[in-house]
Amino acid sequence: MTASAQTTSAQPKPTRVYYFGTCVIDLFYPGAGLAGMELLRRHGIKVVFPPDQSCCGQPARNSGFFDEARAVALRQMQAFPGTDPIVVPSGSCAGMMKTHYPQLFEGRPEHAQAIAFSRRVHELTAFLVNVLEVTLEDKGQPVSVTWHGSCHSMREMGVVDEPKALLRQLSNVTLVENPREKECCGFGGTFAVRQPEVSAAMVKDKIEALESTQTAKVVSGDCGCLMNITGAMEKAGSKMSGQHIAEFLLERTHD
Amino acid sequence: MTELPKGDFTLRAPAALNDPTLRANFRRAMDGLMTKRAAQFTDKEAWTALRERGAAAKARVVARLPELLEQLEANCTANGIQVHWAETTAQANDIVLTILQRHNVRTVIKGKSMVSEEMELNHHLQAHGIQAVESDLGEYIIQLAGEAPSHIVMPCIHKNKAEIAALFEENIEGLGYTEDVDALTAAARAEMRKAFAAADAGISGVNFAVAETGTLVLVENEGNGRLSTTLPPVHIAVMGIEKLAEKLKDLPSLLSLLPRSATGQHITTYVNMITHPRRDGELDGPHEVHLLLLDSGRSRVHADPELRDTLRCIRCGACMNHCPVYSRVGGHTYKFVYPGPIGKILSPQLEGLDCAGDQPHASTLCNACVEVCPVKIPIADILVRLRSEASHPSDSPAVKGAGSRANWRESWGWKGWATVYSIPWLYALAGFMATRFGNLMPASLGPLKAWTSVRAKPRFAAKTLHELAKEKGYCDE
Amino acid sequence: MSNATAKANILGRLRAAPRTQPPPRPDWTPPVFGEQKIARFRTMLESVHGEVVETTQGAWSADLRRLLDERGVGKLLYGPASGLSDRLRQDCGPLLMAYDRPVEVLKDSLVHQAEAGVTSCRAAVAETGSLVLWPTAAEPRLMSLLPPLHVAVLPASRLFDNLAALMEAENWAAEMPTNALLISGPSKTADIEQTLAYGVHGPKALLVLLLTDA
Numbered sequence: 001m002t003a004s005a006q007t008t009s010a011q012p013k014p015t016r017v018y019y020f021g022t023c024v025i026d027l028f029y030p031g032a033g034l035a036g037m038e039l040l041r042r043h044g045i046k047v048v049f050p051p052d053q054s055c056c057g058q059p060a061r062n063s064g065f066f067d068e069a070r071a072v073a074l075r076q077m078q079a080f081p082g083t084d085p086i087v088v089p090s091g092s093c094a095g096m097m098k099t100h101y102p103q104l105f106e107g108r109p110e111h112a113q114a115i116a117f118s119r120r121v122h123e124l125t126a127f128l129v130n131v132l133e134v135t136l137e138d139k140g141q142p143v144s145v146t147w148h149g150s151c152h153s154m155r156e157m158g159v160v161d162e163p164k165a166l167l168r169q170l171s172n173v174t175l176v177e178n179p180r181e182k183e184c185c186g187f188g189g190t191f192a193v194r195q196p197e198v199s200a201a202m203v204k205d206k207i208e209a210l211e212s213t214q215t216a217k218v219v220s221g222d223c224g225c226l227m228n229i230t231g232a233m234e235k236a237g238s239k240m241s242g243q244h245i246a247e248f249l250l251e252r253t254h255d
Numbered sequence: 256m257t258e259l260p261k262g263d264f265t266l267r268a269p270a271a272l273n274d275p276t277l278r279a280n281f282r283r284a285m286d287g288l289m290t291k292r293a294a295q296f297t298d299k300e301a302w303t304a305l306r307e308r309g310a311a312a313k314a315r316v317v318a319r320l321p322e323l324l325e326q327l328e329a330n331c332t333a334n335g336i337q338v339h340w341a342e343t344t345a346q347a348n349d350i351v352l353t354i355l356q357r358h359n360v361r362t363v364i365k366g367k368s369m370v371s372e373e374m375e376l377n378h379h380l381q382a383h384g385i386q387a388v389e390s391d392l393g394e395y396i397i398q399l400a401g402e403a404p405s406h407i408v409m410p411c412i413h414k415n416k417a418e419i420a421a422l423f424e425e426n427i428e429g430l431g432y433t434e435d436v437d438a439l440t441a442a443a444r445a446e447m448r449k450a451f452a453a454a455d456a457g458i459s460g461v462n463f464a465v466a467e468t469g470t471l472v473l474v475e476n477e478g479n480g481r482l483s484t485t486l487p488p489v490h491i492a493v494m495g496i497e498k499l500a501e502k503l504k505d506l507p508s509l510l511s512l513l514p515r516s517a518t519g520q521h522i523t524t525y526v527n528m529i530t531h532p533r534r535d536g537e538l539d540g541p542h543e544v545h546l547l548l549l550d551s552g553r554s555r556v557h558a559d560p561e562l563r564d565t566l567r568c569i570r571c572g573a574c575m576n577h578c579p580v581y582s583r584v585g586g587h588t589y590k591f592v593y594p595g596p597i598g599k600i601l602s603p604q605l606e607g608l609d610c611a612g613d614q615p616h617a618s619t620l621c622n623a624c625v626e627v628c629p630v631k632i633p634i635a636d637i638l639v640r641l642r643s644e645a646s647h648p649s650d651s652p653a654v655k656g657a658g659s660r661a662n663w664r665e666s667w668g669w670k671g672w673a674t675v676y677s678i679p680w681l682y683a684l685a686g687f688m689a690t691r692f693g694n695l696m697p698a699s700l701g702p703l704k705a706w707t708s709v710r711a712k713p714r715f716a717a718k719t720l721h722e723l724a725k726e727k728g729y730c731d732e
Numbered sequence: 733m734s735n736a737t738a739k740a741n742i743l744g745r746l747r748a749a750p751r752t753q754p755p756p757r758p759d760w761t762p763p764v765f766g767e768q769k770i771a772r773f774r775t776m777l778e779s780v781h782g783e784v785v786e787t788t789q790g791a792w793s794a795d796l797r798r799l800l801d802e803r804g805v806g807k808l809l810y811g812p813a814s815g816l817s818d819r820l821r822q823d824c825g826p827l828l829m830a831y832d833r834p835v836e837v838l839k840d841s842l843v844h845q846a847e848a849g850v851t852s853c854r855a856a857v858a859e860t861g862s863l864v865l866w867p868t869a870a871e872p873r874l875m876s877l878l879p880p881l882h883v884a885v886l887p888a889s890r891l892f893d894n895l896a897a898l899m900e901a902e903n904w905a906a907e908m909p910t911n912a913l914l915i916s917g918p919s920k921t922a923d924i925e926q927t928l929a930y931g932v933h934g935p936k937a938l939l940v941l942l943l944t945d946a
Contacts, residue, residue: 188620203709321746
């Protein structure tokens with residue numbers, strides 16, 4: 001099921017949003033998490049990070065442990081009361097909350113709550129482009145980058161063009177398309193350890209495709225993919241680096 | 256995390272991954288098929304409308320299956336087509352053998368049928384002295400090689416020209432070695448002509464059996480299907496009980512989805528609709544037409560309202576063409592008849608999660624298959640559901656072999672995870688420990704070992720986002 | 733185990749399952765081509781190596797003779813009781829081979845001697861470039877399958893936009909023939925390294941004589 005990335009622009013722009021950091025960002029890429037909040041703040045939004053949040057529950061749900069996923073999902077819903085939008089710097093976590101929370105609670109007393117919650121969820125770049133309609137001014141040196149869109153961002157959240165639209169706004173950034181862009185990087189959460197050989201083959205092909213662009217850096221909206229891709233790049237001695245789009249945008253647009 | 260028991264898929268994958276010829280053959284073939292399909296569906300609105308129609312048509316079949324099967328049988332019978340029911344492949348093989356023996360059949364000419372692969376029909380007939388010759392070129396090639404099909408639409412997709420040329424040189428008298436595709440095709444045509452003329456019976460599959468009119472619809476490009484179902488005096492069609500269309504008016508949308516999704520063709524060369532055996536005055540066509548309806552676990556799939564969507568499948572193969580896993584390991588790695596994403600949801604249900612339980616895990620849930628499935632099977636959701644069934648025993652299991660992959664380490668692991676992640680102070684403590692000490696963990700430990708064989712060890716940050724957010728004042732309302 | 737038991741068991745299990753509501757059929761409009769019907773038909777058929785020759789009711793049989801002579805076709809399979817037979821006897825007489833007895837009797841000559849087969853068409857579909865044949869006793873099934881060249885005589889007025897339009901206009905659901913066929917080109921395969929090859933088991937060539945004034 002794909003959730004449209006478009007939010008009806010008939011609504012007035014929000015002045016206050018919640019921010020869901022995601023557990024991968026929490027432990028491994030807090031800078032990216034902060035950058036996302038900072039970007040929103042500098043566009044005049046009050047950003048609130050509820051301290052009770054932890055994880056969207058995707059690892060348990062995808063492993064088929066629905067009760068455990070529900071327990072954690074319920075706590076997230078409780079941590080984000082009210083009606084303010086919830087912005088998420090990850091297409092896969094946003095997808096989990098938007099498409100799978102209602103599914104997880106189908107036939108249960110929390111179903112209505114889950115539906116209402118899911119309607120508030122926005123992936124970060126889609127929020128910046130479609131809701132805030134930001135304009136970005138590039139203050140950085142010329143650089144060429146390539147974009148990696150995560151599978152869940154593209155296929156569950158329908159976020160395909162928004163991140164590239166943001167990158168294209170930056171006048172000194174050359175965005176180079178990479179071949180087989182829509183093919184999975186091989187992370188897949190626990191897939192990377194359950195099917196290590198297949199995962200390794202997939203990430204190897206992915207870094208080859210990214211390196212063929214001869215750019216300095218791969219930018220992505222998903223830190224799970226980034227951990228996979230940059231980890232493989234590092235092990236292979238690649239010259240390419242990787243960065244979350246929030247961090248990249250913040251660096252480019254602020255002194 | 257724990258060392259889970261390795262299933263067949265997991266054990267077979269590395270050999271395929273390390274075979275450069277296989278990798279190259281599949282990469283080239285899948286890229287081609289994806290490109291051809293994409294060229295058919297450039298109009299997003301048209302694709303969406305067509306797909307909704309096709310998905311509804313097949314969903315109606317699944318929802319109305321018992322009455323439609325009865326309607327199909329009644330109409331086929333009135334038309335002169337003899338209908339047989341088989342609960343298991345063993346019963347199905349017996350039924351086919353009985354019909355063939357009654358007619359003293361020595362040679363059978365076969366059109367392509369995945370159900371006949373499920374039955375291992377050729378093997379069964381061989382054991383009883385009846386030769387089954389595959390007439391579809393792809394099936395003929397793998398029959399020469401003694402292999403199973405590796406794709407449900409293009410059975411020898413794993414073979415390149417050189418491999419096929421070698422096979423033909425070895426098996427066709429007087430041909431010699433040639434990689435010229437036209438020459439190879441002409442050689443196969445000549446060989447097949449002999450087989451067609453000599454066959455005492457023809458066996459085919461069915462793409463759609465129309466309940467409304469009692470009509471068997473078969474699609475093909477080569478003409479071998481038409482020959483197998485027209486020239487011999489007896490025709491036996493075998494099909495899974497789900498391969499129905501409710502009404503004739505469902506055919507245009509289904510026929511618009513199947514070839515375009517499968518090979519990027521607007522339509523197959525032939526669409527062959529069979530409603531009667533040879534009638535009075537007619538000069539050709541089989542005198543007897545039989546339809547064999549095979550259950551073999553499908554009724555159990557049907558019993559579950561979520562899992563029954565599996566039965567919508569029209570066997571186009573688009574899912575496997577787009578699967579990043581299938582394109583790297585090929586069809587044989589999946590071991591059972593149906594590979595790729597449809598195989599990953601069907602095989603565990605037909606064979607049991609105890610036999611095929613690692614297949615639902617052989618996916619990153621990238622959803623590439625979901626995006627292209629012409630009948631909107633929620634493959635990713637079913638994969639996750641099967642993962643759940645595999646690790647949770649049940650008193651009334653929805654799937655054969657449910658709970659066969661249950662292990663206490665994993666169960667307790669997730670319970671522990673849920674506890675930590677739903678108690679904020681516990682989560683904060685875990686985060687603190689991970690960031691301050693996690694980097695000390697050696698790369699050779701447990702799941703990290705699999706990860707670090709190809710990637711650098713993930714590095715925990717100095718502080719968690721929770722801590723930094725609080726420092727920056729984002730936690731204040 | 734008897735067939736009746738198997739049937740009862742299978743249907744029993746299916747009936748015992750929870751009932752789900754069959755969804756309604758959503759609207760779907762297959763493409764229409766208006767004035768471009770013939771052009772579409774030609775484009776589609778030619779893209780798969782089919783041939784379309786425009787001719788008329790008065791000229792088609794002479795045109796056929798000429799085309800067959802050009803290709804060196806000496807044996808043309810035809811149905812002596814078909815609607816085409818008078819004209820075929822008139823212009824293609826020496827080439828004709830009659831399909832007038834059961835296949836069991838004629839098999840050898842059908843398989844080894846017939847170089848072409850000529851049939852009428854019930855209709856055609858522009859969207860997919862398909863001929864629609866309902867073989868009859870007068871024009872049996874194998875005529876359009878065994879010989880290496882299939883010639884089809886198609887009145888232009890029998891060309892429909894799409895299959896759905898044809899099925900509905902002519903109420904196929906009321907009664908289906910023994911065998912109904914959509915033929916959309918010469919036989920082909922892409923099984924050898926996805927390279928297209930024509931003339932596998934069915935005809936190598938398909939020639940449509942389009943009667944523009946019929």
